[in-house]
Amino acid sequence: MSTSKEFVELNRNVHDRDSFDCGKAELNTFLHTKAAKHMAAGISRTLLLPGLTALPNGKFPICSFYTIAPCSIQRETLPSQLAKKLPHYPIPVFLLAQLAVHTEYQSQRLGEVTLTKALENLRQVNAHMRAYAVIVDCLNEEAESFYRKYDFDYLCDHNDRRRLFLSMKKVSVLFE
Numbered sequence: 001m002s003t004s005k006e007f008v009e010l011n012r013n014v015h016d017r018d019s020f021d022c023g024k025a026e027l028n029t030f031l032h033t034k035a036a037k038h039m040a041a042g043i044s045r046t047l048l049l050p051g052l053t054a055l056p057n058g059k060f061p062i063c064s065f066y067t068i069a070p071c072s073i074q075r076e077t078l079p080s081q082l083a084k085k086l087p088h089y090p091i092p093v094f095l096l097a098q099l100a101v102h103t104e105y106q107s108q109r110l111g112e113v114t115l116t117k118a119l120e121n122l123r124q125v126n127a128h129m130r131a132y133a134v135i136v137d138c139l140n141e142e143a144e145s146f147y148r149k150y151d152f153d154y155l156c157d158h159n160d161r162r163r164l165f166l167s168m169k170k171v172s173v174l175f176e
Contacts, residue, residue, distance in 0.1 A: 002052045003063045003105070007117050010046040012036045016059035022100035024139060030098050031065060044069035044097055047121065049114065064101040064110050066118040068125075071095035071135065077156040077163075086132070093165070094122045096136045115150060119171050126168050133168055137161040 010017075017032050035046040048065035055061055072090035075083045096118055101110045122134055137158055138144040144162050152164035 003110075004050045004052055007047045007049050007114075007121075010035055010039060010048055010065070014060060015048060015050055016055050016057060016061055019055060020062045020065075020100075021103055023103050023106070024100065026139065027098060027100040030067070031062070031100070035065075035067060035098075038067070038069075046098070047117070049110070049117075062102065063105050064114040065098065066096065066100075066114055067098035068118060068122060069095045069097050070129075070131070073133075073135065073155070073165075078165075079153075082167075091133075092131045094125070094131045094134045094168075096122075096134055099136075111146060112150075115147075116174075119166075120175060123168070123171050123175055126171070131168055133165040134171060135163055135165045137163050 017035070020031050021028055031046070035044075038044040039046060044067050046065055046067040049063045051061035051063055053060075071093050073093055075086045075088065075091050078086070078091070099111070099114055099118065101114060119134065122131075125131075134152075135155060136143075136147055136152065138147065138161055144164065147164050147166075150166070151170060152166045155163045155165040157163065
């Protein structure tokens with residue numbers, strides 16, 4: 001299966017959510033049952049890289065996807081030298097809520113491509129609606145290791161997961 005060159009917004013009439021399998025039940029379930037509902041409710045946006053060849057059902061397979069949403073954090077969760085420069089109310093951030101690659105494409109750097117596209121998208125959004133950082137709640141140690149390779153730093157433990165962050169200043173530098 002070859003991939004498109006462009007990430008597009010999830011469209012349940014065009015993209016085959018049911019055939020997506022990244023090997024992680026929680027991420028599969030999110031895409032299969034929640035992503036479109038969350039988009040319809042206006043709480044997140046899911047973008048994906050579709051395959052180029054339609055499946056027998058006429059829909060296009062999903063090679064990778066990411067989901068982003070607005071969020072906020074308490075300044076006290078940041079390292080003290082960063083926190084002291086910020087106001088005493090919740091700090092706006094972008095939540096990279098989900099990111100997954102179909103098993104057929106794993107170990108081909110599509111995770112890196114997907115993360116890069118997500119950060120590029122958030123950089124563009126940040127030009128219109130400012131946020132301090134991108135945060136991610138790691139599903140497991142493998143996910144944490146992946147994000148740390150791309151300069152995400154530990155923020156705090158949140159809902160039994162390690163929460164990492166990457167400042168929007170660092171994101172901007174990546175695309176200069």
